Amino acid sequence: MSVEFISKTRLQLTIFGIVQGVGFRPFVYQLAQKDKLAGCVYNDGSGVIVEIEGDKVALDAFVDALQNSAPPLSRIEQLNVKILSCKNEIEFEIVKSKNSSVTTLVSPDVSLCDECLLEMNDKNNRRYKYPFINCTNCGPRYTITKTLPYDRINTSMAQFEMCDECRAEFENPFSRRYHAQPISCYKCGPRLVIKNIDSDTVNDTNPIEQCAQLIQNGKSIALKGLGGFHIVCDATNESAVKQLRKNKHRPTKPLAVMFLSIKEIKKVAKLSKKDEELILSRERPIVVVEKKDTTFLADSIAPNIDRIGVFLPYTPLHELLLTILKTPIVATSANVSDEPIVTDEKEIVKKLSFIVENILTHDREIINACDDSVVMSVDEKTLFLRLARGFGPKSFFTEANCKKKILAVGANQKNTMTLVFDNNMILSPHVGDLNSLEAFEYFEKTLDTFKKFYNFEPDIIVCDKHPRYETTAWAKEYISSHADIELVELQHHYAHALATMAEYSLDEEVLAFCFDGTGYGDDATLWGGEMLIASPQKYERVYHLQNIYLLGSEKAVREPRRVGLSLLFECFSLQEILVMQYPLVKSFSISEIKTLHTMYQRKINSPQSSSVGRLFDGVYALSGNIDDLGYEGESGLIIERMAKQSASKKNYTYIIDNNIISYKEMVYEILEEESSVKIAAKFLNTLCDIVVNISGKYPHLPVVLCGGVFQNKVLVAKIKEKFEELNIKCYIQESTPVNDGSISLGQAYYALKNSQ
Template identity: 35%
Template sequence: MTAPVRLRVRVDGIVQGVGFRPFVYTVATERGISGFVGNDAAGVFLEIEGGTEALAGFLADLRGRAPVLAQVDRIDTERLAPTGEAGFRIVASTHGTGRAALISPDTTTCAECLAELRNPWDRRFGYPFVNCVNCGPRFTIVTDVPYDRAATTMAAFEMCLDCAAEYADPTDRRFHAEPVCCPSCGPTVSYAERDGRPEPGDPIGRAVRRLREGAVLAVKGLGGYHLAVVADCEPAVATLRRRKQREEKPFAVLVADLAAARGLVEVPAAAVPVLAGTARPVVLLPRRTGALIAESVAPGNRDLGVMLPYTPLHHLLAARLGRPLVLTSGNVSDEPIAFDDADATARLPGIADGFLRHDRRIHVRTDDSVVRVFRGRPMPIRRSRGYVPAPVSVGWEFDRPVLACGAELKNTFCLGKGRRAFVSHHIGDLENVETFQAYRDGIEHFCRLFDVRPRVVAYDLHPDYLSTRYALDRGDVELVGVQHHHAHVASCLVDNGHTGPAIGVAFDGTGFGTDGTLWGGELFVADLAGYERIGHLAPVPLPGGSAAIRQPWRMAAAYLDIVYGGDLPDLAVRRRHERDWDSVVALGRRGVNAPRTSSAGRLFDAVSAILGLRDTVTYEGQAAIALEQAVDPTEQGGYPVPQDPGEPLRSTGFDLVRSVVEDVRAGVDTGRVAARFHHGLADAVVGAAAGVSERTGLTDVALSGGVFQNVVLLDAVVTGLEREGLRPLVHSRVPPNDGGISLGQAAVAAHAEPV
């Protein structure tokens, strides 16, 4: 028999709150290994003693048999002198000084807990907070690390004897499950009408009855309050729209299970693991013809955002209702989602007829995530609940801790430490005091959780962004300004494990350029340290500044004036705005309140208005979305766009607008025109990238910016690049829109020369 060996072991990754300690206990017991395991602020620590073969197998099991929610990034070992210790135990957590422990995202209810929820003989039958080490709340209830019950909002609930016995039993799947609870000792659900007084009886049953009556309810979930109505009742959905002041932006729909989802949308095989996985985002999928859903849920949209239940409360509500349910953020448009009970009571009675709430406090406001599936891979549109705060691994070491402050719209922030980038949950548009306070609170919380004291702070060059002002107001740090579209391209490179150089295409609404104009249709050669602007769409006026973003017909006027001057053909878009047309054109010509922009998003706006799809918008990107939705999928042609090798992309917008007008005047169907526009723009991008590739030898092309959420354009560009022998890089871990900007900023700051 070989002499025993003792090792000190450090396990790094997502190993707290996922049942890792009980897993270690079980494996150690199986292999006859002695020692102990515990949590601390850096992760999981162990001392193990046994034979060489047993220890080798044990260490292999730490990776190969880890719990489903665990992510083992690194295992370090150190040899110690054997002590002859007998047995294996879980020891109390220690706090220490350096924090490096990772927090698991909130995770959907597991199959075992669902079985208990539905079993009339189980003591947790119908209990809306059933959970175990494999599922349940994590990020939204964590207040500090190490991850123990005392550092969560479950600290307010003392375990009963039965729950305490499960918690202490190494053979139970609730062994050290911090949110463990039951009807005897855990949170409770209540129902109240808008006056706030709880009503006796079955709260979920009461909520179901009110929903069937057409009421709007506020429902408290994992990361905040939702507003809910039955999705197949047009008057109820219309009431919600009117009260929420959300005129046309699509709502998400919750359905009970995958079969119910397939009744509303087409669910390709690649979408199933996203829709039914542990994160449970809203997934944008093609709506079925004849789907029983109110038209105003997603007016004029071929796609529908669908999600499956991700908490026991949602499972109970969806099953008992038996109908699809609109579930949208609990706020008035442009406000942050309500997550505090007092705040919800103050803000939502003007919208909600009743409240289905619970008494487990939410520590971090967290919106639902939104995902599209592109060529079999998820493409985040909004990365939040279910994904955050899992870090994005990077291929270098942050020499100094970095805070990247993000952009103004769809804001996220990012902390860089070690070989990880912690991209925050979706904060929203930094356009009001409440959202800005949530932004500041979020940064403080992340810095505390991950023990980051930023020495470098990266920010967008736009001087009026609140995120930029926040950065510039911080003292004792090195400041790094990052150009908006360089951050987009850098984000895409990091998303794909690439450091560059590569060809970068950044298409979005607008971003502050270094030449005093607003960029947004950019062709770069870039790496994480810098970029060269190789080409761009020709700048056009933005008549009226931000008014042109809200009124896309103004962009049509700007483009048409440049293309046709005084010889503008008779077009419906001009007739619709005859009274204001000449004054808007004059603004553009004089350059008064009309900054110049190379934005691809504004080109989409112009074409959308010319086609009569959207003259005004009620939410960002609406005109471009309408243009994408209008595409006739049977049309394969594209408008020709000649390329100038010296100034690639420059004439693209003008050439496309001229072709669109010619087809409109010829009476060509709108769907065919929309398709030809998309294909023509895609061909122009591919041709420009191919030209740069010939000159530089680069073959990787990073596609980023909100315009590349458009899967018609994205698919055509990717297909064209592959045909040219180039390798397209697209987003799959962070959004291509401004929600991914902070990751790019952090990467650029990490590679900037120290001041």
Template identity: 40%
Template sequence: MKKVINMFIKKYQVKGIVQGVGFRPFVYRIAKKYHLNGWVLNDSNGVLIEVEGEQNNITHFIHDIEFNSPELAYVQEVKLIEEQESNNRYSSFDILSSQKHSSRQTLISPDTYVCNECLDELFDPTNRRFRYPFINCTNCGPRYSIIKDIPYDRPYTTMAKFPMCKECDKEYKDILDRRFHAQPNACWKCGPQVQLKTADGTNVPTDNPIEKTIDLLKKGKILAIKGLGGYHLVVDPMNHEAVKELRKRKKRDEKPFALMSSQLDDVKNFAKITKNEEVLLVSKERPIVLLNKKDNQFISLDVAPNNNTYGVMLAYTPLHHLILRGNFIALIATSANVSDEPIVYKDGDAIEQLKGIADYYLVHNREIFTRIDDSIVRGIDLDDEVTKLQIIRRARGYVPNPIDFKEGLTNVLALGAELKNTICLTKDEKAFISHHIGDLKNYKIYESFKNTIAHLQKIFEISPSVIASDLHPDFYSTKYAFDQKVLPVVQVQHHHAHMASCMVDNQLDGPVLGVILDGTGYGDDGNIWGGEFLIGDFLNYQRAAYIDYFQLPGGDKAVKEPYRIALGILTQIYGEQVKELPIKIISERNSFELDVLIKMIQKGINSPLTSSMGRLFDAVSALLGVRETVQYEGQAAIELEQAIDINNSSNPLLSYEIVASNGIRKIDIKPMFKELVSLILKDKYTKGELSYRFHYTMVQMITETCKQIRQETGINKLVLSGGVFLNKFLLVETYKSLKACKFEVYMHKQVPTNDGGISLGQAAIAAHRYKDMHSV
């Protein structure tokens, strides 16, 4: 009996990150492998495939698509949309021109680091792209930062103005070539070029701008160098005078500068690297990784003063490698911007805005369409698990990868927090969080905020049904929400958004107990919250416990001068007698200043109430003499953590009280301050020992509060969120302590624990409330 061969024509829609990652050439190759004919093309939903052949071969073909796709691809779904018996329609397999549809479902790849194959060619004198600073292929190079629209094809990117030469065009069309359909493909003949300019924008006459740049850096000059998502200010970190000059010109007295190295062995000269941190450094995202310093004599102390860590990234563009390799073990590569303004990414803006900062500019003529900062991460080692990644700033390399919801929800535009702003757009079961935008109080950042909303809505074709914003009535984001007028606005309390963000990050449903510790957030009662224990879900929450209110004398000024916060708490305890305390933060103030501050505190003049754990850390830092005033956000708490000394601490617990009233627990920290004053006056404990006792006490206080709430509610599932959990000691020790008490403990995995993750939580809450309001 003759064997029956089942021959079919089947059409599939593939969704995910499948454009700009070598996906169509991959499909072509496996179609040939399994003797299938048909076609593949990019469309606005992803990739469309029609294949003709034996059923068994089609099955193997689809399996390879789902499980063996290119490294940079992410296959979200392979859906069969049409099938019929074969009629020998096709005699070959082809890659067809892209199509645009009315509905867009495609995902876009983040910008990626230059791959090893391209690096080999970059430094190969026999290769036609030898030392070409924009070498790339299907597996690497710019993506998100150059895309104007989708589908991801050259005409819809900033490479549109560079027609390919014959050699590049041949590679582009050759299915066996690594640059087959590589959209940014270019070379010395046809692609972008670099140009060196003086401080006033005049071209520097040179045949080799990169070699001249290296020479200038070695002479201690400050260069603004255009990268993938914006400009860096670049300086030799071993030239102490150059580093000091950069601080002076940038008006950045103490905040650490990031370092960039060409390879891992270079980093090992000045930083300690664990195996887990090594994985982060060489990951495809190439983020800035926080690493412990080594004792060295060559990196200037002014790179990261009063700090035990460096922020280090490996070079991720060919241009970076050309400057670094063989010339510097590291370079300072800090975002090129005026203080509190967004990173500069347009050439004209760079020369105008960096006037007086940069000595020279290394520019190029490939336009950056979307500015994007470097991402910042850290490894968190826990005894019972593989290292967790803590994302501090989510930007280049991670954006615009989506975060998954557990279910499809209505489209939402969430406007994020006022500080460390990101926005979030949701579509079905996906949440698209923007790159780090910044602090919306700055007009240029607010303009960037609006542009980002428009761009993401366009490329993902998202029309929101509802807008989510913060509760604070004076935030620019809140005003933006209500100015839209057409869409309903769901206002979300800041710390509820933190809790929801961590729930989405871990695919959790409620109810959960949220330990949300940060610097500031507008509370339901109009006070500044920040030391919160919440119970709830995506719809509702209630405050189960909080740090009892203390004052911020001078309001925002107290954030920059934390000694004011400490003085406020001490005045609550000692009243007028506080002036008699023989401790540093009192004795160093003149009597007039003390009298004014004490009256301000006692009368509640410009002294808003807060429950902020972040401000509590600041106050203790000031009280112990670690940091009384700050130059950048979080400095007092960072230096307090780094001062920790665990030695000679046999009985480290300090006093505090948890007082239950009307179903809510208030945590009184005044006894702790009274005890710290007593210990300071004994003059036998170091700052490090007292810092450790404070941190230890906070861990025990969090654990005890959670245990009491669990006993009352039965809730055992617990999420940790808020910027205070960037304190590595507090996060790790709190996690371990809670796990030891049999809690199910969850921390952030894909989004920042700080306000960079707020927009995701807002989006989830607004979507669930919208669904609840419109359910039958």
């Protein structure tokens, strides 16, 4: 930008965005020194304030450099310029932070930078092998922050008084560690120890080496990371991995594996260019990639599927451990099923002593829990499965200044929350499934954290329409004692569509394919195979999948053969089914089939669902897979793996009648197939054809793909290929989760667009 001034002018620049804790003030200071400009820079609740004085040419260059050469971790959302009276100062200085109403954005945690890695490996450096090395360009942020502004006194580093050497770096504007709030060293920083749960002994002599020895001996260890504890073991030791699965009651759900280098990852995985970019990114997410046929890793890391979650070390502690081990490690979240990640060693002792005997820990408190992010690439684009460490909190700048404060509380599964105030929309990191008291307490704690960050009290609360969602119950209870707060209940799949629209700032009408596992529909049935014409103001359900009866309700979600049997009940008589010789039918006794048929006929404990996710379960069972599912989405991953083994371009027959997509003809044709891989391929081809067919009926509308089903890499690739051929404009989320992790974002976008 260019601003007209007289020969000498003083400007006040107010900079909004992620500009605290990212080296922004020393960057400003160095720019001012270079151009011999006078004034000052300081943090306040709004962001960064710069008062700068000099001639027009120098000020123009200064403002241009601010916008185009800012530090790598910063993000300027808005820059306001105001002309002030000159003070005729001759020096530029960094002054103490000033408190005001808080609107600056908290920064996500960042992985170890290359400069710190070099120092950590330098025998002549005073931080040689120091497990907490960091600088302005890396290290903890969100997870150690109690309140804003982001100053050491407001973090869990407040208890560690800096030594003289660290303070000299901290106060030097030309140092990489200038105002790096977690700065420390061996003299003044956190203390790393290894604890034995049984003997209650604590040892700080070579704790990393001790931990490595235990892992090499086949043990599982609890290790304290940035946002919580990992349970780690040797990923090449089948016995150790099996024992971890048994102890954690996690029979088949894939385990993430941390490697020392991308070279090691390439031994076990086929990587695209985008996969490599994501793995090497400073956020260091878990990246879901295609497995190679190799015996390097334990077989039970990711059984029955052709994918594996891989990532690189993101803390100096992980880096040091892997350097000693020279083998990859399983690094899975330390938690009990349906509970949040553990952040305190006392909880490890209390809840996870049946998994680990030893804890590698330290005394820097984790203030805000934050799990690992999970992503994958589709057609060289990013697709988020879980937005957390490195990416969250995720902030959006909104053009319209929101006059009211909006809180969207999200879904029950993969919960997140979103806050809207002023020009900011902030999506929290992944909270998780709210299936336990502990999980809901974590939801409330996270909400309290964000309210404290931003002095936030909502004027509007948005929740899901589902009457049994914990978030919905919480919202209704909250407004019962806050009569001045408006409550908005929003349909689940409409929120999915709006989340995509929020990411791309869409105001236009779209055709949204909302395919997922479940969501409460306007007709009190469970939706999940919806085609909506949607705008930020309204939606219309124009097509949907034929309903499936879920025999036994929640049992049907865990036992896909019940869904498969329900599909047969829709197509055949009881007598015809009883004589069938398919594995699905033979997996039930005659009496079980008769009982389930009675439930189906009388609609007893058999809710109706239009869910494409449940259709996946049914096709999984019809193709001969009768095992119970070990985790959500397993049937989809197995179908995806099988589909890749078939070159079939054909699809099954489906009929659209009265805006309902019937699957009956497909069931008949599946039962005639002899190959399960062909069933899988033709099923995905059928879903692709449905999407393309219905999109063709609305040529004037851009298409939105949203919901957990679109985590299926093969399906998305097929649809995008067809859309490119037909020149159909398509949106799918790239910087936020396509699953329920973005429901709160869609809810917030609706309120933002309808509350001005």
